[in-house]
Amino acid sequence: MRNAVSASLSLGSLGLLRLFGVPWSWSLAAGFGVFLGTGGWKYLYIVVRTAKRDLNGLYVLLRVKIALWHHLRRNSNIPSIFAQTVNQHPNKPALIYDATGETWTFTQLDLLSNAVAQWALAQGWAPGDVVALFMESRPLQVALWLGLAKVGVEAALINFNLRRDALLHCVGVSVSRGIVFGAELAGDRLFYIYTSGTTGLPKAAIVVHSRYYRIAAFGYHAFRMRQDDIIYDCLPLYHSAGNIMGVGQCLINGLTVVVKKKFSASRFWEDCIKHNCTVVQYIGEICRYLLSQPVRPSEKGHRVRLAVGNGLRPSVWEAFTERFGVAQVGEFYGATECNCSIANMDGKVGACGFNSRILPNVYPICLMKVDEETTELVRDRHGLCVPCRPGEPGLLVGRINQQDPLRRFDGYANQDATRKKIANNVFKKNDTAYLSGDVLVMDELGYMYFRDRSGDTFRWRGENVSTTEVEGTLSGLLGQADVAVYGVSVPDVEGKAGMAAIADPTGTFDCDAFLREVQQALPPYARPVFLRISPQVDTTGTFKIQKTRLQREGYDPRLSTDQIYFLNSRAGRYEAVNEELHSAIVEGRMAL
Structure with a gap:
């Protein structure tokens, strides 16, 4: 590393000059000159700008790691840690169910979970057996x-949103011996329909006790949560953000958590006032949905000081904090199973976390170069992966160490899926690393910014187009509407043309006005060549845009009732795509 070389040369020069009897003042001046001359000034600049942040990050890392080792030595698990929490806060509210107002103290939650344990034993279930829980979010699920x-x-x-083949797949892959389902789903006969389908199905990630503790403790310390905090958890409890980052603060750290059955943008701030919440959770597009709501008095009458989550677009970040008066955004990056989680601890707008430029090996994660055509990791002449420089987008990877609870990778129930997420000879010979599948970019201070899912970025006109960035821009132009951007293939045309699916529930979309805005906001290569206008854009249960079906249907008007438009560059306008125009595009008779 150039910084280390600069420091070594500087110290070497200093020692050599002193060996020859040169006075200290001259030797120090010469050594400092060598340091600056070999790039050390940049390193000094980075140290000054990031030392406080890095020390805070190191403190959080060590605190979580020491606590983890402590629990591992004592063979603690989540139930035993929860038992300690119950002893500390027996009568404190643990969970509040917003739908009914029902409050469960830590003692009540402990007693009910004990009853569940006895019931499970009566069913003949033994350690290692799996039971599926299929129900809407509620304290009973916890x-x-x-x-x-x-x-x-x-x-x-x-x-609980899954049906048919996806539901059967998830129950089947877990090898469940039983299933507990909510009464609200009992009459849904789709549960019993067996259909085929193997693409786009979820993977069952393994969450061991130490991982649950690590995620919850990491969030608590990184974002400076307090014992008197009340968390508003409107995320589904089948998701790690709602169940671990949210409910985990209750079980591990003794905080009160308000469980919302289903996210409601119109009731969000009223609920926070009702329950005196000081921390809220978000994921995916939740913050944008809140911004699209009409102004209400409640949005400034709350006590919320911290919003914790991931997926907050940079274009929405400052508008969210300014309008709703939320002092701190705790944006983080991490998948349930990953070993390369990062967090934005100091509120750097747009960043999902950081890694130290001063001591990068303390937390061995890295952005590695990826071949844009094959999406494979780029290797040097020694067969090792090539790290990205600041400003270069790359795949986030984390070195695996199964003996370290912070570095281990537990994988999925499906071993083939696990193997696909592991690479060999990444940092050094014979090592292994977890492949996140996400492309990030790091600036010179070590802040990291989410760029795209690996494979979502596409090339058009010789340029890389980030779907995440274009989606954020278009959504902002359209008053925070749902937008999905993806690349579509056109026969005999290099690269992929950009296509945007836009939600237009009122039917008032204006192609001409949209094009004028886009021409000012985006470079030519990033402007959507195709548009798909529909009443709504499908999202997942965690408020992330779904693109699989959209990409499959492309711009063929026969496959959808939605209105599809094509950007006729010669005419300078979007034109409706009918079968005749579609044929002209596919056959190369219409220039793109």
């Missing part, structure tokens, strides 16, 4: 999986 864990039974948390 008591169920916690009670199962007390007798060693693993819970498979199933997305």
